[in-house]
Amino acid sequence: MSVATPQRKDRLLPWIAAERAFRAVVLVVVGVALLSHPHADWASEAIRLAKHLGLDPNNNWIRRLTADLRKIHGSEDVFFGIVALGYGVLEGAEAYGLWRRRRWGEWLTVIATSLLLIPEVWELTKSISVLKVGALVVNIAIVAYLLRRIRRS
Numbered sequence: 001m002s003v004a005t006p007q008r009k010d011r012l013l014p015w016i017a018a019e020r021a022f023r024a025v026v027l028v029v030v031g032v033a034l035l036s037h038p039h040a041d042w043a044s045e046a047i048r049l050a051k052h053l054g055l056d057p058n059n060n061w062i063r064r065l066t067a068d069l070r071k072i073h074g075s076e077d078v079f080f081g082i083v084a085l086g087y088g089v090l091e092g093a094e095a096y097g098l099w100r101r102r103r104w105g106e107w108l109t110v111i112a113t114s115l116l117l118i119p120e121v122w123e124l125t126k127s128i129s130v131l132k133v134g135a136l137v138v139n140i141a142i143v144a145y146l147l148r149r150i151r152r153s
Contacts, residue, residue: 010149016142017098020091020109027088034081042077043069103150110146113139 033040043066047057055062072080090112097105120136 012145013098013101013149016109016146017095017105020095020098024088024092024095027084027091031081031084031086031088034077034084038077038081039074040077042072043067103153106146106150110143110150113143117143 046062046066046069050057050059050062057063057066090108094105094109094112096102097108099105117136117139120132120139124132124136
């Protein structure tokens with residue numbers, strides 16, 4: 001009878017790492033776009049992308065997104081670009097640490113995700129959506145899972 005090694009037994013860690021890596025890529029792309037085109041009309045770009053993807057630009061969530069994008073001014077693009085890049089680097093570090101099964105990666109993910117639960121809950125007080133609730137539930141589950149994993153080791 002063979003005993004499974006912790007690496008083979010734990011199949012969730014690579015999935016969490018992949019999710020963090022995907023987030024990192026998206027955030028870095030957004031950050032670079034914001035920094036390289038600080039005065040772009042992002043609302044028009046969002047409408048054009050929605051049409052290209054076959055989505056109805058008059059859909060309620062697309063209209064809300066474009067309304068929010070119209071509120072962002074050129075000087076804010078740079079700020080949000082820097083924030084997106086920084087957050088992308090953090091997500092990338094988490095992904096690397098989790099993929100390589102490093103204890104620091106688990107702790108970094110627990111701490112960063114726990115701190116970012118606060119704005120997620122605050123956002124839910126403004127408006128509730130399935131996406132927001134789903135993201136909160138997934139992040140709470142990831143923190144609980146990693147804390148349990150850390151505690152067992």
